[in-house]
Amino acid sequence: MEVIGASKVFVCDDAFCVLDNGAVAFEGAHICDVGDFATLQKRYGNARFHDDCVLLPALINPHTHIEFSDSCGFVFGSFGAWLSSVFTQRQKPCSKEQMESALASLRKSGVGCVGAISSQGHDLDVLACSNLRVVYFNELIGSSHEGAESAWENFLQRVQTADEYASATFHNALAAHSPYSVVPKLLTRLVCEANKRQCALSVHFLESLEERQWLCEDSGFFKDFYANFNPSNTQSFYRIESFLEHFANTKARLLFVHCTQASESELAHIARLGGSVVSCPRSNRLLGGKMLGFKKTNAILPCLIGTDSLASNNSLNLLEELRTALFCAHAPIVPLSVALVLAATNNAARALGLDCGILQNGKLADMALFHVPQIRHTHQEALTFLLHATYAQSLWVGGKELGGN
């Protein structure tokens, strides 16, 4: 049994309970006790206390692409210009060192669990050896009717390879790229596969005005894009509602990523499907300019915060992403800071179907420890944490300490 204590322990339950001079006792992969440090020290011995520190569930970044860890050569300012630059960049895959450095920066910001979208499987070994908790989203992309069968075969092969890596910390999941890049026949098969597996299922959705225009009017950027790329695609595969209807009655845990162009009624439709939204504020700002209203969205359905990849962000530092969301949302700052910490812990764990994200008996011992100067003197704990935490001093995944930063 090991006991870790800190000036403030964020339990990250729905009421956002904070323990002053609190502690967590854990053995193996699981938490055994949570409470007052002095009591737990007496009860179990083997205790360490960290002054002016916050102990909380390890942060969860539910949306990134480790395969795209080369940050050079991308064009920002409009979604269309960015997407065109992605096609040029994808010709050269990033190196193992670049992917490892991306994972190191996630760990440094206190991320113990990553939702990684994998388009090609190049990131499989690096993620499996990372010691992080990984939700590995094998992504399906197939925008031509003629190429659908081979896209499906290739996809299934990647899924089967990833299945061999499944472990207590490596969880397989599925992803559809987006409504403009997956033909209906493939989407139907994918949802069926996700139902069978009852896993998480992620999709980029309404990320740009260009996408909305294509889905609503069959016109704009994607009209020209497909005229060059695949001339037989003269109109969108779906309207917005018909796309969402593909996910009706699914047992999979749905994550709709971005949704910056979604209306309130479309967000309410996702809520009825039992889904969550993942917002990536800095990526959205760089590409389309518009960021999702966190408070408004979070009132309709759980809104999580992800970094997206280095192809559309300046770093994978989740603390910076949370700070961006904190400064950009039009909402009272103190309750907003609590909602953001919960978004990156308990709510993200629920959305991904993981038994972590909260410091409670029986839950997985995924925890992060941050030095936050003067934290013991504040009663605005979540806000002080978001403003002043810089890097995780220690990080545990399944009770295993990953080494100091």
Ligand SMILES: [Zn+2]
């Ligand atoms: Zn993405």
